[in-house]
Amino acid sequence: MDLASILGLILCAVLVVFGIVNGNPVEYLGNFFDFSSILITFGGSLCSVLIMAPDIKTYFKYLKSISLIINVHKINEEDTIRQIIALSNIARKEGLLALEEAANGIDDAFLKKGVLLIVDGTDPELVRSILETELNCIEDRHSEVTGFWDSLAAMGPAWGMIGTLIGLINMLQQMHDPQSIGPAMAVALVTTFYGSVLANWICIPISTKLKSKNANEIMVKELMVEGLLSIQAGENTRVIEEKLKSFLSPARKAAFSQEEGGENIG
Numbered sequence: 580m581d582l583a584s585i586l587g588l589i590l591c592a593v594l595v596v597f598g599i600v601n602g603n604p605v606e607y608l609g610n611f612f613d614f615s616s617i618l619i620t621f622g623g624s625l626c627s628v629l630i631m632a633p634d635i636k637t638y639f640k641y642l643k644s645i646s647l648i649i650n651v652h653k654i655n656e657e658d659t660i661r662q663i664i665a666l667s668n669i670a671r672k673e674g675l676l677a678l679e680e681a682a683n684g685i686d687d688a689f690l691k692k693g694v695l696l697i698v699d700g701t702d703p704e705l706v707r708s709i710l711e712t713e714l715n716c717i718e719d720r721h722s723e724v725t726g727f728w729d730s731l732a733a734m735g736p737a738w739g740m741i742g743t744l745i746g747l748i749n750m751l752q753q754m755h756d757p758q759s760i761g762p763a764m765a766v767a768l769v770t771t772f773y774g775s776v777l778a779n780w781i782c783i784p785i786s787t788k789l790k791s792k793n794a795n796e797i798m799v800k801e802l803m804v805e806g807l808l809s810i811q812a813g814e815n816t817r818v819i820e821e822k823l824k825s826f827l828s829p830a831r832k833a834a835f836s837q838e839e840g841g842e843n844i845g
Contacts, residue, residue, distance in 0.1 A: 584648045584788060591780045613769045616742050620773035623738035628730050641727040648788040652795060657835050659690075659799050660823045663806035666694065667816045675700075675811070689713065689800050693807040703811055710804045714797060721793040725786045732782035739774020743767045802826045 599607055632638035662685075669677050679698045685691040689710070696706045746767025753759045802823055809819045820839075824832050 581649050581651050587784065588780070595776070595780075610765060611769060611772065613766050616746075616766065616770040616773055619742035619745065620735065620738045620770050621777060623741065624731055624734035624774075624777060627734045627738070628727060631730055632727070641724055644724045644727070644789065645785060647724075647792065648785055652792055656799055656802060656823075656826055657831070659802055660806070660820065660826075660835070662690070663803065663810070663823060664816055664820055667806075667810050667814075667819050670810050671813075671816060678810075687803075690803045690807075693803060697807060697811045703808055706811065707804060707808060710800075710807075714800055714804070717800070718793065718797055721789070721796075725789045725793070728782045728786035728789065732778040732786065735777035735782060736771070736774040739771040739777075742770025742773070746770065798826060 596608065599611060628641075629635075629638050632641065666678060666681060669681050675697055678694050682691050682694040682698070685694065692713075693706065693710055696709060701709075744767075746763060750760060750763035750767060753763060806819060806823055809822060814822075824835060827835060
């Protein structure tokens with residue numbers, strides 16, 4: 580599980596609660612609960628993005644994507660580089676056709692597809708075109724999910740403002756009773772509070788996290804494409820390794836080189 584995501588969500592809630600009760604009685608928390616405001620802000624926002632969704636099934640699929648920020652992405656660049664180097668060694672020693680058997684042990688469907696295209700003798704430019712087309716489709720699907728959370732983030736404050744306007748209108752209708760103005764104004768502002776919380780505590784962080792995971796996944800798959808095409812071109816394993824290490828940050832590149840050097844010494 581992604582501890583950063585879970586801890587971040589929890590700490591945000593803790594800080595808001597602390598800010599409310601700090602120096603005040605705990606009963607003040609009740610001032611921030613209003614069922615009508617919750618219904619308008621959260622219900623209105625969710626219904627608005629429902630209108631934007633292609634269908635009900637897709638809508639709930641987008642909602643379930645919240646679980647993706649909790650799951651840890653297991654694939655990383657270093658492991659992928661090692662896997663491609665291993666495939667390169669097999670291809671140089673036994674030929675490209677030997678990669679067909681090696682493909683049976685590959686879990687990643689994208690990498691396996693690329694290996695099989697090479698084994699089939701597909702033209703390198705066509706291999707790149709096929710894999711890049713799949714990459715674009717993956718990115719488009721991911722963009723739809725992040726777009727859902729971006730839209731929900733935009734709807735939260737908007738519906739919070741709608742709730743505030745409803746509250747203000749009702750308050751102005753009761754101006755003959757001065758004692759009702761304060762409580763009515765408080766209820767009106769609570770909806771704006773809910774809208775800001777929905778956007779900044781939930782939707783924007785989720786969208787940003789998903790975009791980060793998408794960028795990492797796409798980079799790993801681009802690394803796979805470069806590695807596979809290098810294997811198909813018959814490049815030296817050391818050259819392939821140096822080329823693929825370009826995808827790593829300087830610190831990770833140094834750590835990877837040191838690790839690989841240690842393994843070679845052993």
